[in-house]
Amino acid sequence: MAEPNPIFDLIFRLSTDGMLVIDSNGRCGTPNPAAAALLQITPADVAGKDPSEAFPKNPNLVRLLRIGGPAIIDIPLPRDRTAQGIGRDLIGGSGRLALLSDVTEQRQLESRRAALVKAIAHDLRNPINAISGYADLVTKFGELNERQQRFLSRILQTSNKLLGLTGELVNLAWVEAGMPLQYVPFDLAALIRQVVKAKSTEALQKKIKIIISAQHSVPTIMGDPERIKKSIAHLVDNAIQYSHPESNIMIHAWQHGQEVSCSVADRGIGIAASEIDMIWDRLWRSSDERVLNTPGGGIGLTYTKTIIERHGGRIWVESKLEEGTTFTFMLPLTQIDDHR
Numbered sequence: 001m002a003e004p005n006p007i008f009d010l011i012f013r014l015s016t017d018g019m020l021v022i023d024s025n026g027r028c029g030t031p032n033p034a035a036a037a038l039l040q041i042t043p044a045d046v047a048g049k050d051p052s053e054a055f056p057k058n059p060n061l062v063r064l065l066r067i068g069g070p071a072i073i074d075i076p077l078p079r080d081r082t083a084q085g086i087g088r089d090l091i092g093g094s095g096r097l098a099l100l101s102d103v104t105e106q107r108q109l110e111s112r113r114a115a116l117v118k119a120i121a122h123d124l125r126n127p128i129n130a131i132s133g134y135a136d137l138v139t140k141f142g143e144l145n146e147r148q149q150r151f152l153s154r155i156l157q158t159s160n161k162l163l164g165l166t167g168e169l170v171n172l173a174w175v176e177a178g179m180p181l182q183y184v185p186f187d188l189a190a191l192i193r194q195v196v197k198a199k200s201t202e203a204l205q206k207k208i209k210i211i212i213s214a215q216h217s218v219p220t221i222m223g224d225p226e227r228i229k230k231s232i233a234h235l236v237d238n239a240i241q242y243s244h245p246e247s248n249i250m251i252h253a254w255q256h257g258q259e260v261s262c263s264v265a266d267r268g269i270g271i272a273a274s275e276i277d278m279i280w281d282r283l284w285r286s287s288d289e290r291v292l293n294t295p296g297g298g299i300g301l302t303y304t305k306t307i308i309e310r311h312g313g314r315i316w317v318e319s320k321l322e323e324g325t326t327f328t329f330m331l332p333l334t335q336i337d338d339h340r
């Protein structure tokens with residue numbers, strides 16, 4: 001019989017996350033105190049039982065505890081609370097470990113944020129639509145010269161931009177205010193492929209080819225996959241918008257020591273050296289006419305930098321005017337050790 005690991009035993013007893021262990025026979029071990037509190041159970045009542053016997057009214061938890069079960073699944077808790085369950089089979093078929101994190105408050109925050117975005121967008125929609133409507137009416141009361149047409153077009157572009165910008169501003173404000181992030185295992189290369197697939201139509205319209213080069217077996221890392229995915233999407237959006245038609249965008253992902261990095265490189269219009277330090281400021285737009293004529297609110301890079309830094313990483317940019325731009329971000333590696 002293996003000697004008990006004192007470090008694991010300490011973590012098991014003191015962790016604020018619930019921990020449940022399943023042995024090689026598929027039977028429940030003694031849950032840690034946090035799991036007992038979350039599930040409102042007596043540890044002795046479940047130890048040695050099959051999960052379906054121990055938790056007959058919680059099918060999601062039974063699925064999570066089965067060897068070969070789902071990696072991530074929501075688990076209902078007593079008193080209308082919710083835990084995020086993460087399950088992992090142990091090496092050599094020796095059992096399974098499941099972690100339960102109470103995410104009730106986080107989900108409620110997300111719900112309130114979504115409601116706030118919706119409310120603000122609704123409150124702004126009417127006056128902004130009124131601006132657009134009056135601008136459209138101007139063209140019906142006489143001919144406009146070329147300069148007037150240009151100004152009118154700018155009014156319409158700005159009003160449309162405001163509609164899209166509202167939700168992004170609220171989202172950024174919540175992130176900067178410290179909204180909790182999820183910390184779950186995710187595959188960075190898989191997120192990159194998902195973003196590229198979602199942006200394929202936009203790239204095709206400009207005949208741009210997006211090439212992914214991911215180091216073999218980029219390790220699974222811990223973080224908030226939805227936030228990181230959105231950050232990558234902002235970088236890819238920028239690359240598509242400011243690339244020349246029929247050019248290539250290169251996305252690399254690799255591990256170096258205890259870091260995992262990703263770069264998004266284009267051969268587009270580039271960024272002037274005098275403006276490099278300002279691109280991270282919210283709502284800032286370059287004075288370059290080509291940038292001003294491109295849709296955008298100056299929020300994407302601010303959001304991306306905030307998310308990367310909240311994960312303990314960093315992001316930087318290298319660019320030459322008329323030659324292209326490369327954004328690179330690094331995330332610290334918290335690799336899951338499969339060789340216990």
